[in-house]
Amino acid sequence: GGVMGAPAYVPLQNLGAYNVVITLVAHKQRSIDAAAKNLLGEEDRAVDATAQARRTHFMHQWQLMSLEEEVCANQTVIATAATTVVSTEIVCKLNQRDIFTAAYSTPPYSCPQNTFKAGLGCTSCPLQMTSPTASTSSGACRNCVPSYDVAASRWKYSYLSCDGATCNFCPPGTLSGPGALGLAACEPVPGFVAVLKGPPGVGETAEAIDPHREGNPAHLPFMGESFRAALARIARVETSRVFLYPPVQSEEVPESRCTELRGGCAYEVRFELMTEQVEELVEATRAIQGLECLNQSTSDACLLPAPGLNETAQGARSAFLKEFELLQLYTTTKGFTDLKRCPDAWEPSVVSDTDRMELFAPGYTQTPYTCPSKFFREGRACVPCPDMTTSSRGSTAQSDCKAYNTYFFVGKDASLTYEARTNALVGGRQEAQPNAIDIYGAVTYYKIRGFALQPNQLIDDRDPDLGYQVARCDQGLNCFSAEKFRRMLSNLLGGKVTPNEVRLTKPFSCLDRPDRLSLVASRYDFCGPWSGLPSAPDLQECACHTVSGTATCFWTAGTAIISIYIGTPSIEAKKLGTASECAGYTLTTSANTFLYHPDTLQCIPSKVEDQTKLGGDFCSSRSPLCIEQAFKVSIILTLDLDPGSQQYWLDTAGATSSCAVKTSVDGTCTKNDGSYAQPLGSPSDTFHLMVNLHAETAAEVEHADQVLVQGTKGTSADRAALFKEYNFLQVLRATDKAPAPLTADGPPVGREASLLASGNLKSDSPFALETTSTCPGVDFAVCQDGDTSAIHLTLFPTCMWFEAAVPPSYLVLCRGAPTGVSLVAQCSLDRSVRPVCLTGRLIDGLRASGMPMRDISFAKMHFTAKADFTRNVAVLLTRIDISLVPDTGGDGRILALSFSDGSAQNVTLSAASSNDATTWSNILYIRPVVTLLVSARVLPPGPGVGGGVVQLSKLIPFGQEFAEATSSAQSVNLFAPNYLAPPSAPFECPATTFRK
DSSP states (O other): OTSSSSSSSOOHHHHHHHOOOOOOSSHHHHHHHHHHHHHHTTOTTTTOOOOOHHHHHHEEEOOOEEEEEEEEEEEEEEEEESEEEEEEEEEEEEEEEEESTTTSSSOOOOOOOOOOETTTEEEETTTTTTTTTOOGGOOOOOOOOEEEETTTEEOOOEEEOOOOOOOEEETTTOOOOOOOSGGGOOEEEEEEEEEEEEOSOOOOOOOOTOTTTOOOOGGSSOOHHHHOOOOOHHHHHHHGGGEOOOEEEEESSSSSHHHHSSSSOOOEEEEEEESSSSHHHHHHHHHHHHHOOOSSSOOOOOOOOOOTTHHHHHHHHHHHHHTEEEEEEEEEEEEOOOOOOSSEOOOEEEEEEEOOOOOTSSSTBSSSSOOOTTEETTTEEEEEOTTTTTTTTOOSGGGEEEOEEEEEEEEEEEEIHHHHHGGGGGTTTTTTTTTTTOOOOOOTTTOOGGGGGTSSSSTTOGGGGOHHHHGGGGOOOOOOOHHHHHHHHHHHHTTTTTGGGGGEEOOGSSSOOOOOOOOTTGEEEEOHHHHHHHHOTTTTEEEEETTTTTTEEEEEOOEEEHHHHHOOOOOEEEESSHHEEEEHTTTTSOSSSSOOTTOEEEEEEOOOOOOOHHHHHOHHHHOOOOOOOOOOHTTOOOOOTTTTTTEEOTTTTTTTTTEEEETTTEEEEEOOOOOOOOOOOOGGGGEEEEEEEOOSSHHHHHHIIIIIIOOOOOHHHHHHHHHHHTTEEEEEEOOOOSSOOBBTTBBBOSSSHHHHHHHHSSSTTTSSSEEEEESSSTTTEEEEETTOOOBOOSSEEEESSSSSSSSSSSEEEEEEEOTOOOOEOOSSSOOOOOOEEOSGGGGGGGGGGOOOOOTTTOOEEEOOOOOOOSBBOOOOEEEEEEETTTTTTTTTOEEEEETSSEEEEEEEEESSTTOOOOOOEEEEEEEEESSSSSEEEEEEOOOOOOOOOEEEEEEEEEEEHHHHHHHEEOOOOOOOOTTSSSSOOOOOOTOOOOOO
């Protein structure tokens, strides 16, 4: 650049300098003298007029830095010693020529690029430094070097700009060495991604009793410094040269999956190797990839390692994979496009190159690496087992994943038949018989009933001073403690399944627990038992009445359990002493079901027109949402239905064929063949527990099955102790969690799958989704008739104004209606004064159909039978998949979920991890809940959370039909030799029960 060069300065790489010695030889001295004068600028211009021009051209062409003439002459040397000796020798010296004079070159010469003027010549800048043409001091030498950003804990790389004026930072994801010139010197750095078995913290679980799996690598906090140090040992770089990004949970298997123990979870740690030189980066990358061998260019085995090098790298990689339980390791290299202009300009590359490490290749580790538990090997990665399954370390196929199938423990509640009636401290009568059924004077009868006890209810509404029912647990009542049961079952299993991993599916009435309990109550966790027997075909309880010598029975699913198909009341309600008497009253009408409350003695016969819906779609009558749904489905405007009512359905299969236990007016208990008779209390004195064992490994799952089903592990004495403690009558094991088999359409999926895919949520059904209606401005929509002053349950939707003088408008809008989609607000029979809009758009996942979720907006999904979308069914809901329209204020907002049993859960929404995501996807595992529907709304933003109107573009529930567990349940033979007792002393059923 500059004089006689390019019009603009462009930095060039400094390659240093070199010396050339010229010896002039000619056939006569005059030619030598003329050539020497020509080089020295002492020529006779009259004789050689172009010498200066030729010399100037030569200097620029060869970038002359200095010119020195070696002048030699004979010199006499006199040495004096004993005698004087005179000798002659040649002495040479260098005379430097001033190459900057106007006489030497025209125009006067300037030092070339990457040098500076020093005396009569030019001196080269240090290597890796550069300078412009005509530099006159060493200060003109410049270069750009990496710098360490202490605040960001990472190296920052730069290059000398195209005009040499500044040091510009390299594009993100690139690296340069000291003295980098120009944007092209920035080399793409592989972005490593390590996927680790989660969770990233200690791994606290929902409903934890103890610290979970202490010492297990997956449950140790992620230590970034240890991670960096391990990588530095592999790559043979300083720890400061390893930059870590914060851990991010996997979008596909997030931390909530571990928290709820539905399977393994994972998190990702991105890191970069920020070496000083590009050459060092190549070597460090090859060490991470396992390609450090001298002859190795692919994932082949190492045949000729550098002495001691491969063994050291293998050991470092082995320790790294073991300590952090890697699932996969890959690089994503994304470069940039140099726009080739000055000032420098670039744009991100749209193409990235992904390279997955071969963790399982021979030579990568000292011994072949295997996948950790809950994952199995697939290709070059460890992939998670389906929901509700696990695997042991070293699994190589999805078939190695074992399911957390459901166990049913059926028991007899002794306190109901004796303790609660005879204990004077809780209002019982000392003279009461153990199996009497006609004692109703006891204040706590059917209220404080051991396993079915309601801790947040008063002992007697008429006498609040008696306090809450839980206060009687220390006075001899058989109060259930979920913690005690979980610990006892864990001990039976030899601790291989921890108490945290013994999980109970909670009944409908257990989820709405009080905020504050007494000191006594704090020692008990009452949630767990379901009233009655499981709704398996051979485990129904019946209330029977004999008419003309023929017994007709009605069966029940348990205390406080009703169906949303309660039917239409067919006769006046009565108060009757027993469920069997209510059955007899019902048989005098055309009714096929009845509601009975054991406390108020209310008996309500009803008729369900569709016989196929008898005994379907259970929920708790203690749930307002349950009753609301029942009123809506059965089209009942008013009915005094007491919370706690229990429904009985006509046994259409035959008078006695499906009843495991029957009660009648005379109090007898009979087998189906009539060969056994014994007094019996109410069928409500039985209960059952739904248990899943969420073990860490498949081996532990199989061990539990051997203990509880096969009886080949554990001892009969330990099993008998558990049975005696809880009066267990039966154990069943379902196959409800085994993954669906492989299909031609894709890989196997867990049984807790998308309810949209399973058919329990109809995308084309007008009842699949309800959303809010609204009105223009600040007005609100109501359902009313032609008289605008009255609000009714039916008729048409209307917008009401607060100013009475303004006439009403009939324009009602629907939230969430995308452009071009027409939604119509409707009024319904569900006791609601607000119209609703019906649409299936929210389950399509399309960005264009985002639904604005304002403060009063909701989205409600109803779960239906697979073959009949008009019939609601209960599902075990375990997961919600949500997508948000980006940049609508959803990050950090709370999505409130409510269910048909009256319970609610809040989940936190988050932005997607990828910057270019078209939607923000959230996979959220929730506390399992049995429900007929899910309703969602976004709460107003809290402190420090951004505002805005959140837009949902997808809301997909996951789970399975609740009936799948009971329909696949198989009984365990309790009387098998050595299961509960040796053959010499066989197991005997508890009192008031018999072997069947």
